[in-house]
Structure formats: C-alpha cells, structure tokens
Amino acid sequence: MTSIKFIRNSNVVASTTIPGQLLPSNLPPVVSVERHADRIEFIEGPDPLLECCGDLTLISLDGSRMFETVLSIPPPAPFDKVALRSMWESRNALALARRPPTGANAKWSAVELSKSDTARLNAVPLALNSAVGLLASWPTVPDSRMTRLPIDKPGGQEDLQATERLADRLGGLARGAKPLPAESIRHLGFDRDRRLVAGAAVATALHAAIDQLLLADGLVTDIGERKALLSPIGEVARRFLPTDNRADGPPSTWPIRMKSFYLTAVAALAEIRTTGPGNESTPLSELWELYQSWVLHQVYLRSVDLFGTPVSSFQGSMVASWRWNGETLELHQAPRIPASSSSRLALGGKELWATIGDLEPDILLIRRAGNNTNLLIVDPKKRSYLKPADLSKEASKYLWGIRGADELAAVILVAPAGGAASATSEGKAWTEPMIPVDAELSVNRAHEWWKLIGVG
Numbered sequence: 255m256t257s258i259k260f261i262r263n264s265n266v267v268a269s270t271t272i273p274g275q276l277l278p279s280n281l282p283p284v285v286s287v288e289r290h291a292d293r294i295e296f297i298e299g300p301d302p303l304l305e306c307c308g309d310l311t312l313i314s315l316d317g318s319r320m321f322e323t324v325l326s327i328p329p330p331a332p333f334d335k336v337a338l339r340s341m342w343e344s345r346n347a348l349a350l351a352r353r354p355p356t357g358a359n360a361k362w363s364a365v366e367l368s369k370s371d372t373a374r375l376n377a378v379p380l381a382l383n384s385a386v387g388l389l390a391s392w393p394t395v396p397d398s399r400m401t402r403l404p405i406d407k408p409g410g411q412e413d414l415q416a417t418e419r420l421a422d423r424l425g426g427l428a429r430g431a432k433p434l435p436a437e438s439i440r441h442l443g444f445d446r447d448r449r450l451v452a453g454a455a456v457a458t459a460l461h462a463a464i465d466q467l468l469l470a471d472g473l474v475t476d477i478g479e480r481k482a483l484l485s486p487i488g489e490v491a492r493r494f495l496p497t498d499n500r501a502d503g504p505p506s507t508w509p510i511r512m513k514s515f516y517l518t519a520v521a522a523l524a525e526i527r528t529t530g531p532g533n534e535s536t537p538l539s540e541l542w543e544l545y546q547s548w549v550l551h552q553v554y555l556r557s558v559d560l561f562g563t564p565v566s567s568f569q570g571s572m573v574a575s576w577r578w579n580g581e582t583l584e585l586h587q588a589p590r591i592p593a594s595s596s597s598r599l600a601l602g603g604k605e606l607w608a609t610i611g612d613l614e615p616d617i618l619l620i621r622r623a624g625n626n627t628n629l630l631i632v633d634p635k636k637r638s639y640l641k642p643a644d645l646s647k648e649a650s651k652y653l654w655g656i657r658g659a660d661e662l663a664a665v666i667l668v669a670p671a672g673g674a675a676s677a678t679s680e681g682k683a684w685t686e687p688m689i690p691v692d693a694e695l696s697v698n699r700a701h702e703w704w705k706l707i708g709v710g
Contacts, residue, residue: 257293258312260327263300272323274316277452278505278513280521282306282540296325303636305330308338308536311524313456320455322527329541332638332670335534337690341544342536344551346376352568377537381460381522384515385486392493393509394445402437410440449496450512456519457491463526490515542636549634549668549688550587550617556700557585571618583709584620591615591656598658602627606658613655621707628707629656631665640673640685649683663707 260268284299307329314321329338416439468480528535554573564574571589591599591606591613598605602620604627617632631652649665665683672687
C-alpha cells in the first residue's frame with residue numbers, strides 16, 4: 255500500500271492509501287505531485303485564491319488490475335458539499351452550452367444537453383472525442399520481424415549468418431563447396447501499435463461506466479445505439495491492450511495523443527462516479543473558478559426568466575442577447591477591453607477602450623436604447639469577504655478606466671459574505687453577498703442589476 259497526502263500550506267488536509275502503483279491524475283494546474291520513498295504528496299500552490307476542493311479520483315495499477323480510490327478535500331466555510339456541487343454544475347452547463355455538438359460526440363452531446371440537472375457532464379464528451387482522435391491517428395513504434403523469403407524476392411534486410419545456417423540445414427542449389435540457399439532469412443520492418451496497460455484499464459472502466467450511466471438514467475435504452483456511442487472507447491481499450499508482458503514506460507514517455515486520452519478518460523470516470531440522484535460529490539476543482547462560473551450562470555438563468563429565450567447566445571464574449579421593449583440587452587463574460595484608443599472593442603453599438611491596461615470585467619450587462627449605451631459590471635471576487643480597500647482598488651479601475659460608453663452605472667463586487675458598503679461618494683460601487691445555499695437571494699439579484707441600467 256502507498257500513502258497519499260494532500261498538502262496545503264505545509265499542512266495535511268486529506269490522506270488515504272492506495273494499492274499498487276499510482277497512475278497520473280487529472281489535476282488542476284495549481285496542484286503538483288511529489289513522490290517520496292514512503293509516500294506521494296499532492297501539493298497545492300501557495301496562492302489562497304487558487305484553493306482546490308472536491309474529490310480527487312486516484313487510479314492505480316497492481317499488475318493488470320486497476321483500482322479507484324477517492325481522496326476528498328473539503329470546501330472551506332461558508333461553502334459546503336451541496337454548494338460546491340451546485341457551482342460545478344453551473345460551470346459544466348456553461349462549458350456545454352459553448353461547445354457545439356459536432357464531430358464524433360454529436361449524438362452524446364445532444365443526449366447530454368437534454369439531461370436533467372442531476373448530471374451535467376463535461377468531461378465525458380471530451381473523452382469520447384479524444385478517443386475518436388486517437389483512433390484516427392494511432393501512435394506507432396518501428397519494429398521488425400524475421401521471415402523466410404525466396405532468394406529472388408526483394409524486401410527486408412538479409413541476415414547472412416541465419417541464411418547460411420538455413421542453407422546448411424535444408425540444402426540448396428549447389429554452387430562450389432557450399433550450397434546456395436533457395437530462401438533467405440530477412441528482417442522486415444513494420445510499424446507496431448503503441449500499447450498501454452494503464453490506458454487499457456482506464457478505457458475499459460470508462461466504457462462500463464458510461465454504458466451503465468446511459469442505461470440506468472434512461473438516456474439511451476436501445477442496445478445498438480448504446481454500442482454506437484460507446485464503440486470508440488471500446489476500440490481504444492482493445493488497441494491499448496498489450497500483446498506481451500511489456501510494462502508501460504514512465505508517463506513522460508507516453509505519446510501526447512495517448513496521454514491526452516488517458517487524462518480525459520480519468521476526468522470522465524471521476525465525473526461519472528460523482529453523478530446520480532442524491533450524489534453531492536464534486537471532482538477536484540478550483541473553488542473560486544467554480545464560484546465565478548456559478549455567479550455568471552445565475553445571472554444568465556435569471557435573465558432568461560425575465561426576458562425569455564435569447565435571440566443569440568454564446569458568441570465570443572457574449573453569453574446572450576435579447577430584444578426587450580425595443581431595446582437590445584446583452585450579457586457578456588470577460589470581454590477584453592483594450593488599453594488603446596486606436597484598438598477598441600465594439601460592444602453595444604459603442605467602441606470601448608481602457609485608459610490604463612487591458613480590462614476584463616467578469617460579467618458585463620449592456621442596455622442599448624437608441625444611440626445610448628449603459629453598462630453595469632458585476633465582478634465575483636476570489637475571496638469570502640471584501641474589505642474597503644479591496645472595493646476601492648477593484649472598482650476604481652473600471653469606474654475611471656473604461657471609456658466609450660454613455661454611462662457606467664455601477665460596479666458591483668460579489669463575494670460569499672459580501673463586504674464594504676460603498677467605495678465612492680456617488681454610490682457607484684459596492685459589494686453584495688451571493689452564495690449557492692441562498693437561492694432566493696440569487697433570483698432577486700439579476701432583476702435588481704438590470705434595473706440599475708434602466709431595464710424595467
């Protein structure tokens with residue numbers, strides 16, 4: 255057994271043991287791995303704004319047998335497992351909406367987008383797509399085999415000593431004191447498929463997990479259709495399976511396409527393991543990245559409740575746009591406003607630029623009425639509580655840095671516990687609390703925010 259520890263600020267926040275050899279894990283970029291003689295440590299980076307929590311699925315091999323072990327890293331207060339799950343669902347919903355159902359995973363994407371809120375899967379379509387890409391260009395290694403060919407047939411590289419031994423043993427055409435062989439021993443070169451024990455094990459487990467999910471949740475009950483959806487994963491598992499006892503090399507030696515499939519398959523497997531009615535688990539994720547995605551998703555959902563189906567959605571930074579009472583309303587995610595009056599960003603019928611450095615507000619609401627364009631910025635922050643200094647610093651760069659619009663009505667910074675009341679005497683910047691455990695609060699927020707830019 256191998257000891258596993260998750261380290262944050264030099265403290266162990268979670269630990270477990272695994273059988274066999276640990277295989278590569280699909281980790282957030284901020285988490286690194288250190289291997290010691292008696293243990294393996296997952297070390298989170300020192301930046302508290304990149305804190306991770308959720309379930310880390312560890313894959314290990316003991317011989318050819320694969321094991322899955324879950325290491326749970328709890329979220330900090332005021333979040334709980336239910337809130338974490340809700341934010342993860344929001345992040346996946348946005349990712350799926352932005353990705354068109356094209357290519358090999360088209361049918362699965364269509365199925366997934368019609369699925370209930372209990373399972374918004376993002377990694378599974380990626381794994382299916384990765385499998386198709388791997389099958390289309392399977393990595394190979396040069397190899398050779400020995401064969402006997404007629405002496406007058408070209409091809410391969412002759413092994414002279416083996417050919418002479420063959421002639422001595424079988425005889426041949428007489429020529430002087432030594433027989434001339436009728437056949438020669440050749441080394442024929444060919445490309446052999448790369449194999450991977452770890453890849454075969456993970457692909458096999460993923461194939462079974464997806465099949466069970468499709469059947470159990472009633473998404474695809476037809477056996478033929480299930481097989482068609484799953485065939486890429488099954489074929490990858492078959493081609494990965496070694497034909498001899500060669501061990502996998504270190505992960506650093508794996509071909510890029512194989513390693514890419516392996517990591518997406520591990521992520522998909524972890525995603526499926528946390529899916530199902532009543533399951534409150536979440537794959538290991540960066541907490542504050544989930545929080546920002548959740549705030550955006552809430553604004554989007556509540557805006558749809560207010561204004562109906564968008565006339566367009568998910569194009570560039572634009573999440574959605576509506577025609578409402580003769581006006582155009584737009585919701586944007588992280589538009590980059592350039593720090594140059596000669597290179598401007600066209601939004602809401604205006605050309606925007608920044609005075610000092612590029613600016614990327616997390617959420618931008620736009621109302622365009624005739625020739626007038628009004629903006630509102632909502633900025634979810636990566637901290638639980640915002641101090642007055644935080645509010646002044648973060649709000650001022652938008653209030654005094656954005657040019658080109660008729661009005662920037664307000665800058666609202668959002669944090670789980672809220673923060674300072676106001677940063678300006680004009681009352682154009684403040685903080686508001688917002689957290690998944692208070693659903694009613696989030697429902698009311700979007701309506702109030704739109705009102706600030708004149709939407710009735």
